Amino acid sequence: MPPKKITHIRREEIVQAALQVIGEKGVHGLTITEIAGRAGMSDANIYRHFKGKQEILGALGDFIGEAVMGKAAGIAAGKGTAMEKLKVIFLAHAALIAANPGLPRFMFSEEIHLGDPHLAKTIAGKMAGYIETLSNVIAAGIKAGELRPLSPRETAITLLGMIQFTALRWSITRGAFNLDAEAGRLWDNFLQLTQTSSSPMPAYSNPMGSV
Amino acid sequence: MPPKKITHIRREEIVQAALQVIGEKGVHGLTITEIAGRAGMSDANIYRHFKGKQEILGALGDFIGEAVMGKAAGIAAGKGTAMEKLKVIFLAHAALIAANPGLPRFMFSEEIHLGDPHLAKTIAGKMAGYIETLSNVIAAGIKAGELRPLSPRETAITLLGMIQFTALRWSITRGAFNLDAEAGRLWDNFLQLTQTSSSPMPAYSNPMGSV
DNA sequence: CTGTAATGTGAATAAACATTCACATTACAG
DNA sequence: CTGTAATGTGAATGTTTATTCACATTACAG
Numbered sequence: 001m002p003p004k005k006i007t008h009i010r011r012e013e014i015v016q017a018a019l020q021v022i023g024e025k026g027v028h029g030l031t032i033t034e035i036a037g038r039a040g041m042s043d044a045n046i047y048r049h050f051k052g053k054q055e056i057l058g059a060l061g062d063f064i065g066e067a068v069m070g071k072a073a074g075i076a077a078g079k080g081t082a083m084e085k086l087k088v089i090f091l092a093h094a095a096l097i098a099a100n101p102g103l104p105r106f107m108f109s110e111e112i113h114l115g116d117p118h119l120a121k122t123i124a125g126k127m128a129g130y131i132e133t134l135s136n137v138i139a140a141g142i143k144a145g146e147l148r149p150l151s152p153r154e155t156a157i158t159l160l161g162m163i164q165f166t167a168l169r170w171s172i173t174r175g176a177f178n179l180d181a182e183a184g185r186l187w188d189n190f191l192q193l194t195q196t197s198s199s200p201m202p203a204y205s206n207p208m209g210s211v
Numbered sequence: 212m213p214p215k216k217i218t219h220i221r222r223e224e225i226v227q228a229a230l231q232v233i234g235e236k237g238v239h240g241l242t243i244t245e246i247a248g249r250a251g252m253s254d255a256n257i258y259r260h261f262k263g264k265q266e267i268l269g270a271l272g273d274f275i276g277e278a279v280m281g282k283a284a285g286i287a288a289g290k291g292t293a294m295e296k297l298k299v300i301f302l303a304h305a306a307l308i309a310a311n312p313g314l315p316r317f318m319f320s321e322e323i324h325l326g327d328p329h330l331a332k333t334i335a336g337k338m339a340g341y342i343e344t345l346s347n348v349i350a351a352g353i354k355a356g357e358l359r360p361l362s363p364r365e366t367a368i369t370l371l372g373m374i375q376f377t378a379l380r381w382s383i384t385r386g387a388f389n390l391d392a393e394a395g396r397l398w399d400n401f402l403q404l405t406q407t408s409s410s411p412m413p414a415y416s417n418p419m420g421s422v
Numbered sequence: 423c424t425g426t427a428a429t430g431t432g433a434a435t436a437a438a439c440a441t442t443c444a445c446a447t448t449a450c451a452g
Numbered sequence: 453c454t455g456t457a458a459t460g461t462g463a464a465t466g467t468t469t470a471t472t473c474a475c476a477t478t479a480c481a482g
Contacts, residue, residue, distance in 0.1 A: 003478080005429080026321035028239075032470060042431050044472080049429090053470070108319045110237035113383045124384050154400035161372030168375060172324045173335050189365035193404040214448080216459080243440060253461050255442080260459090264440070 010049045013039045015059050022060075023102030027109040057112065058119050064103055065126040068096060069133070076133050082141025083194075087187060089134070090159060094183035097167050101175070104167035131156050147194045155194075162186045221260045224250045226270050233271075234313030238320040268323065269330050275314055276337040279307065280344070287344050293352025294405075298398060300345070301370060305394035308378050312386070315378035342367050358405045366405075373397045 005013075017038035021030050032053060036043045050056050072089045080088075097103050106112060113120050134156035141147045147155075166186065170179050216224075228249035232241050243264060247254045261267050283300045291299075308314050317323060324331050345367035352358045358366075377397065381390050 007428080010429085026325045028322050028325065031468085033468095043470085044432075045430055047471070105321055108321065108379070110316055110320060110382075111239050113385075114237045114239065120383055120385075124380070127380060127383075148403065150403050151396070151400045154397050155404075157376060157397060158369060158373050158400065158404070161374070161376035162369050163372070164379060165368060165372035165375040168319070169335070169338060171321075172331055172338075174324075174331075185362070186365050186368060189362045189369065192359065192361050193366075193369070218458080221459085242438080244438095254440085255462075256460055258441070 007049045010039075010041075010045075011059065014046060014049060014056060015063055018056055018060050019063070019100065019102040019106075021102070022105050022109075023100060026105050027111045054116050054119070057116065058122075060106065061112070061119050061123055064106055065123065068093065068103070069126055069130055071096070072130060072133050076137050081146055082137050082144060083146050083191075085137050086134070086141070086159070089137075090163065090187055090190075091180070091183055093163050094166070094179055097163070097170075098179040101171065104164075104171050107164075108168065108171070131160065134159060145196060148196045150194070159190065162190065218260045221250075221252075221256075222270065225257060225260060225267060226274055229267055229271050230274070230311060230313045230317075232313070233316050233320075234311060237316050238268075238322045265327050265330075268327065269333075271317065272323070272330050272334055272337075275317055276334065279304065279314070280337055280341055282307070283341060283344050287348050292357055293348050293355060294357050294402075296348050297345070297352070297370070300348075301374065301398055301401075302391070302394055304374055305377070305390055308374070308381075309390040312382065315375075315382050318375075319379065319382070342371065345370060356407060359407045361405070370401065373401065 014035060017035050018030060021034045021038055025034065030053075032043050032046055035056070036046050039046075046056075050059070071092055075085055075089050075092065078085070107123070112123065131153065135152040138147065138150070138152040138155050142149055142152065163183070166179065166182055170177065170182075225246060228246050229241060232245045232249055236245065241264075243254050243257055246267070247257050250257075257267075261270070282303055286296055286300050286303065289296070318334070323334065342364065346363040349358065349361070349363040349366050353360055353363065374394070377390065377393055381388065381393075
Protein backbone atom coordinates (compact mmCIF):
# COMPACT_ATOMS: atom_id res chain seq x y z
CA MET A 1 0.00 0.00 0.00
CA PRO A 2 2.46 2.74 1.04
CA PRO A 3 4.85 4.16 -1.56
CA LYS A 4 8.32 2.65 -1.67
CA LYS A 5 11.67 4.25 -1.16
CA ILE A 6 15.09 3.01 -2.10
CA THR A 7 17.12 1.53 0.70
CA HIS A 8 19.67 4.33 0.64
CA ILE A 9 16.98 6.78 1.74
CA ARG A 10 15.42 4.35 4.19
CA ARG A 11 18.71 3.77 5.97
CA GLU A 12 19.13 7.48 6.59
CA GLU A 13 15.57 7.79 7.85
CA ILE A 14 16.04 4.86 10.19
CA VAL A 15 19.30 6.21 11.60
CA GLN A 16 17.76 9.64 12.19
CA ALA A 17 14.73 8.08 13.82
CA ALA A 18 17.01 6.06 16.08
CA LEU A 19 18.89 9.20 17.13
CA GLN A 20 15.61 10.91 18.01
CA VAL A 21 14.37 7.94 19.99
CA ILE A 22 17.62 7.81 21.96
CA GLY A 23 17.28 11.51 22.70
CA GLU A 24 13.88 10.91 24.25
CA LYS A 25 14.04 7.44 25.71
CA GLY A 26 17.71 6.59 25.80
CA VAL A 27 19.52 3.70 24.18
CA HIS A 28 17.64 1.48 26.59
CA GLY A 29 14.36 2.65 25.12
CA LEU A 30 15.56 2.14 21.58
CA THR A 31 13.38 -0.72 20.40
CA ILE A 32 12.73 -1.81 16.85
CA THR A 33 9.06 -0.97 17.30
CA GLU A 34 9.96 2.52 18.50
CA ILE A 35 12.30 3.17 15.57
CA ALA A 36 9.81 1.79 13.07
CA GLY A 37 7.01 3.93 14.46
CA ARG A 38 9.12 7.07 14.31
CA ALA A 39 10.30 6.32 10.78
CA GLY A 40 6.76 5.51 9.66
CA MET A 41 7.12 1.88 8.69
CA SER A 42 6.48 -1.59 10.04
CA ASP A 43 8.87 -3.40 12.35
CA ALA A 44 9.57 -6.05 9.77
CA ASN A 45 10.55 -3.52 7.16
CA ILE A 46 13.48 -2.38 9.29
CA TYR A 47 15.09 -5.70 8.48
CA ARG A 48 14.90 -5.01 4.76
CA HIS A 49 17.44 -2.26 5.26
CA PHE A 50 19.49 -3.39 8.25
CA LYS A 51 20.66 -6.81 9.25
CA GLY A 52 19.64 -6.09 12.85
CA LYS A 53 19.70 -3.64 15.69
CA GLN A 54 23.47 -3.79 16.06
CA GLU A 55 23.93 -2.64 12.50
CA ILE A 56 21.67 0.35 13.14
CA LEU A 57 23.79 1.28 16.14
CA GLY A 58 26.91 0.92 14.03
CA ALA A 59 25.53 3.26 11.38
CA LEU A 60 24.48 5.71 14.08
CA GLY A 61 27.99 5.61 15.53
CA ASP A 62 29.44 6.49 12.15
CA PHE A 63 26.97 9.32 11.71
CA ILE A 64 27.62 10.83 15.13
CA GLY A 65 31.37 10.46 14.80
CA GLU A 66 31.25 12.24 11.49
CA ALA A 67 29.01 15.03 12.82
CA VAL A 68 31.16 15.82 15.84
CA MET A 69 34.62 15.06 14.51
CA GLY A 70 33.97 16.47 11.06
CA LYS A 71 32.92 19.82 12.43
CA ALA A 72 35.91 20.05 14.76
CA ALA A 73 38.38 19.03 12.10
CA GLY A 74 36.97 21.62 9.73
CA ILE A 75 37.31 24.38 12.28
CA ALA A 76 40.80 23.27 13.22
CA ALA A 77 41.90 23.41 9.60
CA GLY A 78 40.39 26.86 9.07
CA LYS A 79 41.49 30.43 9.72
CA GLY A 80 42.04 32.12 13.04
CA THR A 81 44.19 31.97 16.14
CA ALA A 82 44.43 28.78 18.14
CA MET A 83 42.34 30.13 20.99
CA GLU A 84 39.66 31.33 18.61
CA LYS A 85 39.49 27.90 17.04
CA LEU A 86 39.31 26.19 20.41
CA LYS A 87 36.49 28.42 21.50
CA VAL A 88 34.48 27.80 18.35
CA ILE A 89 35.02 24.04 18.58
CA PHE A 90 34.08 24.02 22.24
CA LEU A 91 30.90 26.03 21.87
CA ALA A 92 29.90 24.27 18.67
CA HIS A 93 30.21 20.95 20.40
CA ALA A 94 27.98 22.12 23.23
CA ALA A 95 25.45 23.49 20.76
CA LEU A 96 25.43 20.20 18.86
CA ILE A 97 24.67 18.33 22.06
CA ALA A 98 21.97 20.79 23.04
CA ALA A 99 20.31 20.21 19.67
CA ASN A 100 20.70 16.42 19.82
CA PRO A 101 20.27 15.01 23.32
CA GLY A 102 20.68 11.56 21.84
CA LEU A 103 24.30 12.33 21.14
CA PRO A 104 25.68 12.15 24.69
CA ARG A 105 23.26 9.37 25.55
CA PHE A 106 24.77 7.33 22.76
CA MET A 107 28.35 8.13 23.74
CA PHE A 108 27.74 7.33 27.41
CA SER A 109 25.74 4.21 26.76
CA GLU A 110 27.18 0.97 27.93
CA GLU A 111 24.99 -0.92 25.49
CA ILE A 112 27.47 0.58 23.06
CA HIS A 113 30.56 0.14 25.20
CA LEU A 114 29.89 -3.45 26.12
CA GLY A 115 27.38 -4.62 23.56
CA ASP A 116 29.48 -4.65 20.43
CA PRO A 117 33.29 -4.70 20.77
CA HIS A 118 33.74 -3.58 17.19
CA LEU A 119 31.53 -0.53 17.65
CA ALA A 120 33.25 0.28 20.93
CA LYS A 121 36.61 0.22 19.19
CA THR A 122 35.32 2.47 16.45
CA ILE A 123 34.07 5.04 18.92
CA ALA A 124 37.25 4.90 20.99
CA GLY A 125 39.14 5.57 17.78
CA LYS A 126 37.02 8.59 16.95
CA MET A 127 37.54 9.91 20.46
CA ALA A 128 41.28 9.51 20.12
CA GLY A 129 41.12 11.38 16.83
CA TYR A 130 39.19 14.18 18.46
CA ILE A 131 41.74 14.44 21.25
CA GLU A 132 44.51 14.62 18.72
CA THR A 133 42.78 17.32 16.70
CA LEU A 134 42.44 19.46 19.80
CA SER A 135 45.98 18.65 20.91
CA ASN A 136 47.37 19.94 17.63
CA VAL A 137 45.46 23.21 17.93
CA ILE A 138 46.65 23.62 21.51
CA ALA A 139 50.25 22.84 20.60
CA ALA A 140 50.10 25.46 17.87
CA GLY A 141 48.66 27.95 20.34
CA ILE A 142 51.48 27.30 22.78
CA LYS A 143 54.06 27.75 20.09
CA ALA A 144 52.43 31.05 19.13
CA GLY A 145 52.51 32.18 22.74
CA GLU A 146 48.73 32.29 23.08
CA LEU A 147 48.72 29.74 25.91
CA ARG A 148 51.21 29.02 28.61
CA PRO A 149 53.43 25.95 28.22
CA LEU A 150 51.06 23.09 28.95
CA SER A 151 50.83 19.49 27.91
CA PRO A 152 48.65 19.63 24.78
CA ARG A 153 47.18 16.18 25.20
CA GLU A 154 46.20 16.59 28.85
CA THR A 155 44.84 20.06 28.18
CA ALA A 156 42.73 18.70 25.33
CA ILE A 157 41.36 16.03 27.65
CA THR A 158 40.58 18.69 30.23
CA LEU A 159 38.61 20.62 27.64
CA LEU A 160 36.67 17.58 26.48
CA GLY A 161 36.03 16.57 30.06
CA MET A 162 34.37 19.91 30.70
CA ILE A 163 31.92 19.26 27.88
CA GLN A 164 31.42 15.61 28.69
CA PHE A 165 30.72 16.15 32.36
CA THR A 166 28.41 19.03 31.61
CA ALA A 167 26.56 16.90 29.08
CA LEU A 168 26.25 14.20 31.70
CA ARG A 169 24.76 16.57 34.26
CA TRP A 170 22.50 18.00 31.59
CA SER A 171 21.40 14.52 30.63
CA ILE A 172 20.76 13.28 34.14
CA THR A 173 18.79 16.40 35.08
CA ARG A 174 16.85 16.03 31.82
CA GLY A 175 17.87 19.44 30.55
CA ALA A 176 17.29 21.36 33.76
CA PHE A 177 19.75 24.10 32.81
CA ASN A 178 20.86 25.94 29.70
CA LEU A 179 23.69 23.94 28.20
CA ASP A 180 25.01 26.70 25.96
CA ALA A 181 25.15 29.21 28.79
CA GLU A 182 26.93 26.72 31.02
CA ALA A 183 29.42 26.03 28.25
CA GLY A 184 30.04 29.77 27.99
CA ARG A 185 30.84 30.04 31.69
CA LEU A 186 33.18 27.08 31.50
CA TRP A 187 34.96 28.56 28.53
CA ASP A 188 35.45 31.91 30.25
CA ASN A 189 36.99 30.12 33.21
CA PHE A 190 39.19 28.06 30.91
CA LEU A 191 40.45 31.31 29.44
CA GLN A 192 41.51 32.41 32.90
CA LEU A 193 43.27 29.10 33.36
CA THR A 194 45.28 29.22 30.17
CA GLN A 195 46.11 32.88 29.90
CA THR A 196 49.79 33.42 29.39
CA SER A 197 49.82 36.72 31.33
CA SER A 198 47.36 38.81 33.29
CA SER A 199 44.45 40.05 31.21
CA PRO A 200 41.02 41.59 31.75
CA MET A 201 39.19 39.36 34.17
CA PRO A 202 35.40 39.12 33.87
CA ALA A 203 33.38 39.35 37.05
CA TYR A 204 31.96 36.01 38.04
CA SER A 205 28.61 35.37 39.56
CA ASN A 206 27.00 32.04 40.22
CA PRO A 207 23.85 32.08 38.15
CA MET A 208 23.03 28.47 38.97
CA GLY A 209 22.42 27.23 42.46
CA SER A 210 24.06 23.92 41.90
CA VAL A 211 23.38 20.71 40.01
CA MET B 212 19.22 -26.35 53.45
CA PRO B 213 21.61 -23.33 53.41
CA PRO B 214 22.18 -21.38 56.60
CA LYS B 215 20.17 -18.21 57.05
CA LYS B 216 21.31 -14.64 57.43
CA ILE B 217 19.45 -11.64 58.68
CA THR B 218 18.19 -9.28 56.04
CA HIS B 219 20.56 -6.51 57.09
CA ILE B 220 23.51 -8.66 56.03
CA ARG B 221 21.79 -9.96 52.94
CA ARG B 222 21.06 -6.47 51.69
CA GLU B 223 24.72 -5.54 51.86
CA GLU B 224 25.74 -8.72 50.10
CA ILE B 225 23.22 -8.12 47.36
CA VAL B 226 24.30 -4.52 46.81
CA GLN B 227 27.97 -5.51 46.65
CA ALA B 228 27.17 -8.33 44.24
CA ALA B 229 25.27 -5.87 42.08
CA LEU B 230 28.23 -3.50 42.00
CA GLN B 231 30.51 -6.32 40.90
CA VAL B 232 28.13 -7.45 38.20
CA ILE B 233 27.87 -3.91 36.85
CA GLY B 234 31.64 -3.70 36.78
CA GLU B 235 31.81 -6.75 34.57
CA LYS B 236 28.64 -6.68 32.50
CA GLY B 237 27.30 -3.18 32.91
CA VAL B 238 23.95 -2.06 34.25
CA HIS B 239 22.47 -3.62 31.15
CA GLY B 240 23.83 -7.00 32.22
CA LEU B 241 22.57 -6.60 35.75
CA THR B 242 19.88 -9.28 35.94
CA ILE B 243 18.33 -10.75 39.04
CA THR B 244 19.76 -14.13 38.12
CA GLU B 245 23.23 -12.63 37.79
CA ILE B 246 23.02 -10.87 41.16
CA ALA B 247 21.62 -13.94 42.88
CA GLY B 248 24.34 -16.16 41.47
CA ARG B 249 27.07 -13.78 42.57
CA ALA B 250 25.58 -13.41 46.04
CA GLY B 251 25.10 -17.16 46.34
CA MET B 252 21.35 -17.40 46.65
CA SER B 253 18.28 -18.13 44.57
CA ASP B 254 16.56 -15.55 42.42
CA ALA B 255 13.45 -15.66 44.51
CA ASN B 256 15.33 -14.95 47.70
CA ILE B 257 16.38 -11.56 46.36
CA TYR B 258 12.78 -10.52 46.78
CA ARG B 259 12.85 -11.39 50.47
CA HIS B 260 15.23 -8.48 50.96
CA PHE B 261 14.34 -6.04 48.23
CA LYS B 262 11.02 -5.09 46.77
CA GLY B 263 12.48 -5.27 43.29
CA LYS B 264 15.34 -4.38 41.02
CA GLN B 265 14.69 -0.66 41.30
CA GLU B 266 15.16 -0.78 45.04
CA ILE B 267 18.50 -2.53 44.61
CA LEU B 268 19.61 0.23 42.26
CA GLY B 269 18.47 2.80 44.78
CA ALA B 270 20.50 1.18 47.56
CA LEU B 271 23.48 0.96 45.25
CA GLY B 272 23.15 4.64 44.45
CA ASP B 273 23.21 5.48 48.13
CA PHE B 274 26.24 3.29 48.69
CA ILE B 275 28.21 4.76 45.80
CA GLY B 276 27.26 8.30 46.71
CA GLU B 277 28.43 7.70 50.23
CA ALA B 278 31.68 6.09 49.12
CA VAL B 279 32.67 8.86 46.72
CA MET B 280 31.20 11.88 48.48
CA GLY B 281 32.06 10.71 51.97
CA LYS B 282 35.71 10.29 51.14
CA ALA B 283 35.92 13.69 49.46
CA ALA B 284 34.11 15.47 52.27
CA GLY B 285 36.40 13.86 54.81
CA ILE B 286 39.50 15.00 52.99
CA ALA B 287 38.09 18.48 52.48
CA ALA B 288 37.41 18.83 56.19
CA GLY B 289 40.90 17.60 57.13
CA LYS B 290 44.32 19.19 57.41
CA GLY B 291 46.50 20.58 54.65
CA THR B 292 46.61 23.28 52.01
CA ALA B 293 43.81 23.59 49.50
CA MET B 294 45.92 22.26 46.66
CA GLU B 295 47.05 19.30 48.70
CA LYS B 296 43.45 18.45 49.49
CA LEU B 297 42.41 18.79 45.87
CA LYS B 298 45.17 16.48 44.77
CA VAL B 299 44.29 13.82 47.31
CA ILE B 300 40.60 14.00 46.43
CA PHE B 301 41.36 13.83 42.73
CA LEU B 302 43.71 10.87 42.94
CA ALA B 303 41.58 9.05 45.50
CA HIS B 304 38.59 9.37 43.21
CA ALA B 305 40.56 7.91 40.32
CA ALA B 306 41.82 5.07 42.52
CA LEU B 307 38.29 4.32 43.68
CA ILE B 308 37.13 4.04 40.09
CA ALA B 309 40.09 1.87 39.16
CA ALA B 310 39.17 -0.49 41.98
CA ASN B 311 35.45 -0.46 41.16
CA PRO B 312 34.75 -0.32 37.44
CA GLY B 313 31.08 -0.57 38.25
CA LEU B 314 31.19 2.89 39.72
CA PRO B 315 31.44 4.94 36.51
CA ARG B 316 29.22 2.45 34.71
CA PHE B 317 26.53 3.15 37.25
CA MET B 318 26.97 6.91 37.12
CA PHE B 319 26.93 6.98 33.31
CA SER B 320 24.05 4.57 32.97
CA GLU B 321 20.89 5.86 31.46
CA GLU B 322 18.92 3.03 33.00
CA ILE B 323 19.61 5.12 36.09
CA HIS B 324 19.13 8.52 34.49
CA LEU B 325 15.90 7.67 32.75
CA GLY B 326 14.63 4.60 34.56
CA ASP B 327 13.77 6.02 37.93
CA PRO B 328 13.25 9.78 38.26
CA HIS B 329 13.64 9.61 42.02
CA LEU B 330 17.01 7.89 41.81
CA ALA B 331 18.13 10.29 39.09
CA LYS B 332 17.30 13.21 41.36
CA THR B 333 19.21 11.64 44.23
CA ILE B 334 22.31 11.18 42.11
CA ALA B 335 22.08 14.67 40.66
CA GLY B 336 21.91 15.94 44.23
CA LYS B 337 25.00 14.03 45.26
CA MET B 338 26.82 15.38 42.23
CA ALA B 339 25.84 18.90 43.15
CA GLY B 340 27.11 18.29 46.66
CA TYR B 341 30.39 17.02 45.30
CA ILE B 342 30.78 20.09 43.12
CA GLU B 343 30.11 22.30 46.09
CA THR B 344 32.64 20.49 48.28
CA LEU B 345 35.30 21.01 45.66
CA SER B 346 34.22 24.59 45.07
CA ASN B 347 34.70 25.41 48.72
CA VAL B 348 38.20 23.96 48.75
CA ILE B 349 39.06 25.87 45.60
CA ALA B 350 37.63 29.12 46.97
CA ALA B 351 39.72 28.69 50.10
CA GLY B 352 42.79 28.06 47.96
CA ILE B 353 42.19 31.21 45.98
CA LYS B 354 41.78 33.24 49.12
CA ALA B 355 45.07 31.79 50.41
CA GLY B 356 46.81 32.72 47.19
CA GLU B 357 47.51 29.13 46.21
CA LEU B 358 45.51 29.44 42.99
CA ARG B 359 44.92 32.34 40.68
CA PRO B 360 41.56 34.11 40.83
CA LEU B 361 39.27 31.62 39.14
CA SER B 362 35.61 30.81 39.37
CA PRO B 363 35.47 28.08 42.02
CA ARG B 364 32.40 26.35 40.65
CA GLU B 365 33.60 26.19 37.04
CA THR B 366 37.04 25.10 38.16
CA ALA B 367 35.50 22.31 40.23
CA ILE B 368 33.52 21.17 37.20
CA THR B 369 36.68 21.22 35.14
CA LEU B 370 38.36 18.97 37.66
CA LEU B 371 35.48 16.54 37.82
CA GLY B 372 35.23 16.55 34.05
CA MET B 373 38.83 15.40 33.83
CA ILE B 374 38.02 12.39 35.97
CA GLN B 375 34.69 11.67 34.34
CA PHE B 376 35.98 11.80 30.80
CA THR B 377 38.97 9.69 31.70
CA ALA B 378 36.71 7.15 33.36
CA LEU B 379 34.58 7.11 30.23
CA ARG B 380 37.58 6.41 27.98
CA TRP B 381 38.79 3.83 30.44
CA SER B 382 35.39 2.19 30.45
CA ILE B 383 34.92 2.14 26.70
CA THR B 384 38.40 0.75 26.10
CA ARG B 385 37.73 -1.82 28.80
CA GLY B 386 40.68 -0.74 30.92
CA ALA B 387 43.20 -0.46 28.11
CA PHE B 388 45.35 2.03 30.03
CA ASN B 389 46.44 2.68 33.60
CA LEU B 390 43.82 4.93 35.13
CA ASP B 391 45.92 6.05 38.08
CA ALA B 392 48.84 7.02 35.89
CA GLU B 393 46.57 8.94 33.55
CA ALA B 394 45.05 10.74 36.52
CA GLY B 395 48.56 11.66 37.65
CA ARG B 396 49.37 13.22 34.29
CA LEU B 397 46.12 15.16 34.28
CA TRP B 398 46.77 16.45 37.78
CA ASP B 399 50.27 17.62 36.87
CA ASN B 400 48.86 19.52 33.95
CA PHE B 401 46.12 20.98 36.13
CA LEU B 402 48.85 22.26 38.43
CA GLN B 403 50.38 24.10 35.52
CA LEU B 404 46.99 25.57 34.71
CA THR B 405 46.25 26.88 38.16
CA GLN B 406 49.63 28.01 39.33
CA THR B 407 49.57 31.55 40.57
CA SER B 408 53.14 32.25 39.39
CA SER B 409 55.87 30.41 37.50
CA SER B 410 57.09 27.28 39.26
CA PRO B 411 59.14 24.21 38.42
CA MET B 412 57.64 22.67 35.33
CA PRO B 413 57.87 18.89 34.96
CA ALA B 414 58.99 17.52 31.61
CA TYR B 415 56.12 16.01 29.68
CA SER B 416 56.23 12.97 27.51
CA ASN B 417 53.32 11.23 25.88
CA PRO B 418 53.41 7.72 27.30
CA MET B 419 50.17 6.74 25.60
CA GLY B 420 49.70 6.72 21.84
CA SER B 421 46.19 7.99 22.05
CA VAL B 422 42.75 7.02 23.29
C1' DC C 423 2.95 -5.61 -21.15
C1' DT C 424 5.18 -8.77 -18.24
C1' DG C 425 7.86 -10.83 -15.01
C1' DT C 426 10.98 -10.19 -11.41
C1' DA C 427 13.60 -8.04 -7.86
C1' DA C 428 13.01 -4.72 -4.27
C1' DT C 429 10.10 -3.00 -0.84
C1' DG C 430 6.31 -3.55 2.33
C1' DT C 431 3.23 -5.86 5.99
C1' DG C 432 0.75 -8.57 9.90
C1' DA C 433 1.29 -12.57 12.28
C1' DA C 434 4.25 -16.06 14.36
C1' DT C 435 8.47 -17.48 17.04
C1' DA C 436 11.66 -17.69 20.53
C1' DA C 437 14.49 -15.96 24.11
C1' DA C 438 15.40 -13.15 28.19
C1' DC C 439 13.83 -11.44 32.29
C1' DA C 440 11.36 -9.57 36.50
C1' DT C 441 8.23 -11.12 39.50
C1' DT C 442 5.04 -14.35 42.04
C1' DC C 443 3.64 -18.77 44.20
C1' DA C 444 3.41 -22.85 46.99
C1' DC C 445 6.00 -25.11 49.71
C1' DA C 446 10.43 -26.12 52.94
C1' DT C 447 13.55 -25.04 56.64
C1' DT C 448 15.79 -22.35 60.16
C1' DA C 449 16.05 -19.56 64.33
C1' DC C 450 14.34 -18.14 68.28
C1' DA C 451 10.83 -16.15 71.72
C1' DG C 452 7.78 -17.93 75.18
C1' DC D 453 9.77 -27.88 73.53
C1' DT D 454 6.84 -25.67 70.43
C1' DG D 455 4.89 -22.73 67.28
C1' DT D 456 5.56 -18.92 64.42
C1' DA D 457 7.85 -15.46 61.85
C1' DA D 458 11.80 -14.92 58.91
C1' DT D 459 14.51 -16.89 55.43
C1' DG D 460 15.09 -20.06 51.64
C1' DT D 461 13.93 -22.54 47.09
C1' DG D 462 12.36 -24.52 42.34
C1' DA D 463 8.85 -24.01 39.34
C1' DA D 464 5.46 -21.14 37.11
C1' DT D 465 3.73 -16.68 34.97
C1' DG D 466 3.43 -12.83 32.12
C1' DT D 467 5.68 -9.23 29.59
C1' DT D 468 8.87 -7.23 26.51
C1' DT D 469 11.62 -7.61 22.51
C1' DA D 470 14.38 -8.96 18.47
C1' DT D 471 13.89 -11.60 14.64
C1' DT D 472 11.70 -14.54 11.00
C1' DC D 473 8.02 -16.03 7.76
C1' DA D 474 4.55 -16.18 4.25
C1' DC D 475 2.40 -13.36 1.64
C1' DA D 476 1.29 -8.51 -0.93
C1' DT D 477 2.51 -4.62 -3.72
C1' DT D 478 5.38 -1.46 -6.22
C1' DA D 479 8.75 -0.08 -9.72
C1' DC D 480 11.01 -0.86 -13.55
C1' DA D 481 14.00 -3.36 -17.14
C1' DG D 482 13.25 -5.91 -21.32
